[in-house]
Amino acid sequence: MSVLIESKTKQNEFCINDVLERVTRAITAVSPLKDYVAVNPYGGLTQYDFLAARRFLRSVCDAESLMPLSYYRQQFAAGKLRRGSIEAALRELTLDRNVDVESVTGDAIVSLLTSDLAIDNLENTDRVFRTISQCIDRRSGSDWTRIICDEISKYCAAHYDQGQSTWRSPWQGGSLYQAWISIASIDRNIEILGLKRFRRYVAQLPQSPEAAIVFCLHRLGVPKRLWEGFLMCQAHSIPGWSAWTKYQTERAARSGDETSDLAALIAIRLCYGAALAEQMSFSIDWDSIKFADLSARSDAGDYDDDAVARYVLLRASEIAIREKLVGSIRAAAPSESSRSTQSLARIVFCIDVRSERIRRNIESVSSEIETSGFAGFFALPIEYVPIGQSSGDGQVPVLLQPQFQLQEGLRGADHPAEAALISRKRGVRSLRKAWKSFQSSAIGCFSFVETMGLFYGVPLIRRPLGIGAAPIDHRFDGVSPEQHDRLGPTLCGLGDQGITTARQIDMSESILRGIGLTDGFAKLVVFCGHGSKTQNNPLAAGLDCGACGGHTGESNARFAATLLNQPAIREGLAERGIVIPDATHFLSALHNTTTDDIEFFDLADLPAVSKADFEKLRTHTNAGSAMTLTERLPIMASKSVEGLMERTVDWSEVRPEWGLAGNAAFIVAPRSLTQSIDLDGRTFLHDYDHVKDPTGALLEQIVCAPMVVAHLINMQYYASTLDNEHFGSGTKTLHNVVGGFGIFSGNGGDLMTGLPWQSLHTGDHLQHEPVRLLAVIAAPRDAIDRVIEKHEKIKSLLMGGWLQLIAIDGTTPFRFTETGEWEPIE
Amino acid sequence: MTDVLAVLMILPGIALLSFLLVPSSVANRFVRPVRRLVATVAAAQVVVATIALALWAIGDSTALHTVFCCLDQSCSVNLSVHYDAVSALMFLLVSFVGWVTCQFSIRYLCGEVTQGRYFRWAAVTIGAVSLMVISGNLLMFFVLWVTTSLGLHHLLLHYADRPAAARAAWKKFAISRMGDVALIAALVIVYQAYGTFEFDQVFATIGRAPEPIASQWIGWLIVCGAVTKSAQLPFHSWLPLTMETPTPVSALMHAGVVNAGGYLIVRTSPLVAQAPIALTTLAIIGGATACFAATVMLTQTSVKKSLAYSTIAQMGFMMLQCGLGAFSAAMLHIIAHSLYKAHAFLASGNVIADGKATETNWKLVNPLERRLFAPIRFIAALVLPVVFLSASMALFGIGPSSKPGGYLLGFSLSLAIASWLMRVFAKDSGVALAAGLATAFALTFVYSASFFAIDRFLGGSITRFERSSPDTAAMLVTAVVGFGFVVLFTLQQWMLRARRFPMLDALYVHASNGFYVDSVIRRVFGSVFSA
Secondary structure, eight states: OHHHHHHHHHHHHHHHHHHHHHHHHHSOOOOOGGGOOOOOTTGGGTTSOHHHHHHHHHHHSOOOOSOOHHHHHHHHHTTSSOHHHHHHHHHHHHHHOSBOOTTOOHHHHHHHHHOOSOOOOOSOTTOOOOOHHHHHHHHHOOOHHHHHHHHHHHHHHHHHOSSSOSSOOTTTTSOHHHHHHHHHTTOOHHHHTTOTTHHHHHHTSOSSHHHHHHHHHHHHTOOGGGHHHHHHHHHHHSHHHHHHHHHHHHHHHHTTOOOOHHHHHHHHHHHHHHHHHHHHTOOOOGGGOOOOOTTSOBOGGGSOHHHHHHHHHHHHHHHHHHHHHHHHHHHSOOOOOOOSSOOSEEEEEESOHHHHHHHHHHHHHOTTEEEEEEOTTTTOOEEEEOTTBSOOEEESOTTOOOOEEEEEEETTOOHHHHHHHHHHHHHHHHHHHHHHHHHTSTTHHHHHHHHHGGGGHHHHHHHHHTOSOOOOOGGGTTOOGGGGGGEEEOOTTTGGGTOOHHHHHHHHHHHHHHHTOSSSOOSEEEEEEEEOOOSSOTTGGGGSBGGGTSBOSHHHHHHHHHHHHOHHHHHHHHHTTOOOOTTOEEEEEEEETTTTEEEEEOGGGOOGGGHHHHHHHHHHHHHHHHHHHHHHTTTTTOSSHHHHHHTTTOTTOSOSOOTTTTOOEEEESOHHHHTTOOOTTOEEEEOOOGGGOTTSHHHHHHHHTHHHHHHHHHHHHHHHHHOHHHHSOOOGGGEEEETTTEEEETTEEEEEOSOOGGGTBOSSSBSSOOOOOEEEEOSOHHHHHHHHHHOHHHHHHHHTTSSEEEEEETTEEEEEOTTSOEEEOO | OHHHHHHHHHHHHHHHHGGGGSOHHHHHHTHHHHHHHHHHHHHHHHHHHHHHHHHHHHTTOOOEEEEEEESSTTSOSEEEEEESHHHHHHHHHHHHHHHHHHHHHHHHTTTOTTHHHHHHHHHHHHHHHHHHHTBSBHHHHHHHHHHHHHHHHHHHTTTTTSHHHHHHHHHHHHHHHHHHHHHHHHHHHHHHHHSOOBHHHHHHTGGGOSOHHHHHHHHHHHHHHHHHHTTOTTSOTTGGGGGGSOHHHHHHIIIIITTHHHHHHHHTHHHHTTOHHHHHHHHHHHHHHHHHHHHHHHHOOBHHHHHHHHHHHHHHHHHHHHHTTOHHHHHHHHHHHHHHHHHHHHTGGGHHHHHHHTOOOBOOSOOOOOOOOHHHHHHHHHHHHHHHHHHHHHHTTOOGGGSTTHHHHHHHHHHHHHHHHHHHHTSOOHHHHHHHHHHHHHHHHHHHHHHHHHHHHHGGGSOOOOOOSSOHHHHHHHHHHHHHHHHHHHHHHHHTSSOOOHHHHHHHHHHHTGGGHHHHHHHHHOOTTOO
16 A cells, blocks of 8 residues: 555656646746846746747736737827838738737727727736635735745745845755745744644645645645646746746756755745645635647637737837838948958947947047957856955856856966965955944944944935045955056966866957957957946846846956967967967957946056057047947936936936847847947847858857847846836835845845836836847848757747847848748838 | 024924925926925035034033914913924934935936825925924924824835835834824823923923822833834834835934934933833833844844844834933934934945955965964953953043943943954954954944043933932843843854754744734734635
């Protein structure tokens, strides 16, 4: 008998592991705040088409992924959306065949847009699954869902706390599930709130989360066919913590650990429901639940008309953007790029949409300067380790892992100087840490306030008036002012990690080939990363370079320039056919996206012969910065440049800059194609010349990495705009940093994962127009086809409508339809 | 001259209060002029308060009492100002905090459709609390006390559609009204006993209090009012729930409003001092609140919740000082805490950056640690603070025995510095040791200096509370609260150790829930579980 039970349990566990794997795949991980980068919250659902994914999501939670009709009404009334685009959208969707729109006509949609009936239907008719507490709350008006969410938040915050609480959870060392079992069998809170004998309920739970899930599913009588949906529903009732535990699960998996914190979270959430159901004698009629197969093609009949109409309007607004872009590319005469003399400088910027403005302005200042667009980590997969420390931040896009450590050091300094610096830095840091723990200690806090409290009057006067010293930059702890410029990446210790000169030559070659920079070198080649400068902003990393893992691109830019200035590396490159003239010097710089200032590094290494050229370059970039700043004044609602500059130091500023708001397109083409067009800071620009890439290897890289990253960023902005409560992080004014890694909105509740409302909305209107990314690739269609055929993931993104693609093949643009064909665009 | 000054002092407050008459819809529509006006008036009030304080400091240190007008025939309901060292400091403090939060809110809440409404109620709250601290009589004080609370109530409902915001606001509302009842009763008895509400007249006749039983009642009732206002056990539970409102509201509340309970005690200290048992009880409540909230604070995982429990603990400590009769120390605490907490809330977005600034994942260079032998370290850490404190107090001529509660407060400071020295002694660097010792001495010096300064400044404006010399009650308080501090100190040391104790683990769980006080109240009084 017992053998029978055991084998049955085994069988169930096997089954539950499959189900959990599918649920895990559907959740997107979120990074801690210090490394915050954009992710696609719908990322786990991109194997379905856009509307099917929406329906799936809405069958388990009330998240929204289409703008309401009222929004499109405004757009239509304001003339931003025209009838022509709507007709075109209908025609294209019919062709694409993902959604049946035959029953929908342009007239019907226009009449929806012009009628003044209240049409925003807020009821979620797609909803199939609800958690037990949601069902009970709906029936009795109780508040169990919120209470359970707060409880789980409390446990998760305590378990993952990295620096807020002085008294850490004693169970932090164990797994989330074990920690919860231990605490929940002591904790009386939920019992006081009315869930009786919960400690006893917890005591009888199995030892693994998977077994606990099966245990609860059996207690609730959930049939196996509904397990996946029901568990997905549990995960989406606390989407923030699901995303966070997914991050933990992925991190554990990388170090070979199989424990799934996400499974633990689902188990915990389910246990509360099961215990509640037993107390309330509540049961769900599972037989009444019909759950359709998602992989089937969606018919218009599957959706309420409203959703289809809104989907058509989404496509229509995307078509409007596309037509404008294609029109301006056609109208612009490709500028002449071949030149006889060596140009003054080439600046390589990140593909980030904010680079577009400053590139255009700098180019307009001087024809002697050329610019390129390339992923801002410059293809250098590094972990940048601050001096004296054992580990640092990963300076890579979210799709990659750092391959080696790059050490910060004092460039050109001897060992004793560095050792002295390290010892000073350790002194400063450890005293600061002791001081911080003194002020937050149980007995010290009273005396701290009585002695030091009065001194806080000084910043309270200083900061509102905007006077006084700049805040201390902790990077320079223990570094004397004259050493500041020399603190940067060094090549020390690379050899020990197997990054030999040959590997360094490989890396250098791939940078240059990636940019398409193999001949015609300018006198100065500048790698220009970017970063933001804001105050009092827990989401600051979201404004930094996403390609550098939510940090500034400084270390990558300086490393790239350092590599390419090495004579040994230049020799190696020459052997491989890339001859860099001796007169060419590589520089590094950082574009401050908040002030549009460009700061150059390592000028001490600048050869005397290049000094005059550099001064000229600096004059031009300064002029370009000023022009860019002026251009941004209207969207920053700032009357003066000074007002804009103040935002970087103003501690009360909630809109220091717009980040990547407004992003809409990703252009893979030579700069000559777009040089004469004002793209309004809405476009990612990646340099690519298909003539130099006969094998299509480079194209494959671009499509699979930068294009996907641009798509993730675009989806993050899209989802945060659409459903800020579910996928965003609400208003900044309520942000409450939890555990040093995440954000609560207000007292508690779920972890908030996306962008704050202030980063998307001006207070008057949306700054970010929610559209899916339009990728424009200037390459032969068959070359693009080969890449798409090779990568199933890319194919399903394109055919599911997650991003649109057009090819500029020769002079004609073609649209990639969702059936996988090329359709010429008139 | 003095009358002109008194008029100048109340004008900004009245201007701010008059925003009560501006409908929220109008304020929202004209948000730009409204916010600029409010911030400007608040700034003007800071200027007036600064000038007034300066004039007071160079003046002859007699309380300025100005009656502007009588609102009834017998002249018992008046509009009047009582300005002395206590109200001078408080007036400047609340004006300053009010101005900082207004200035902060201009950009911080920019683009919110209800920013005008926010500034309307911020103006009312700041105006009310500013006029409250310079009120010349108990009735006016009470009316403004209630107005402050109502203004704050509207600010707490800035995001009224958030259920948790409404829950917090209404919980605070209920607790505040309890305090109001106590104060109304106190008001009635004061009027019956003294025949006036005016502070100067009441204080002047205090020695000739008509009925001892009446003065006992007055003392107890005022203590009750103060305890509810300043979030003392068990009336604290609303405070950690108020993070559902924009950050500057938290700053204003924690720095400018919640300490009104303490101010009430200090202001009416001549009255309260007549009821020593009430004060002793207040000291015990304060001490208990301080120990309780400091323990809970250690376990909190979010920055604003930690700050909220920190405020409760600090208010407890301040009430302890009030209860001990250490009114100068309490005033110092109110001011220092307000400045610290306003800054802490407004800068709470910096925690991620601060976290990076204390990163210490050092590469192991020198694993050898030269540490002092443990018992020597321990004894040194305990003895040195006492030496430092005695030395710096001697420097300023402060004798612990001459100050009420001097020994207990000195003891808590010594314990705190001991905990600092233990941290420093655990470092392996000589530089850290030297810096740590210097800091420890600086702390005692700063403490003595600020206490000396504020005690001198307050001078005759506060009651010199003299207990009968062999006061067993006071000694009991000292012993009990002192023991509480030793427990906190021990707890702090234990937490740093790797060894686990099941009892301590359980304590952690209960503390992280705030010892369930809020949940019990929610269960008993809440209607959320209506089936």
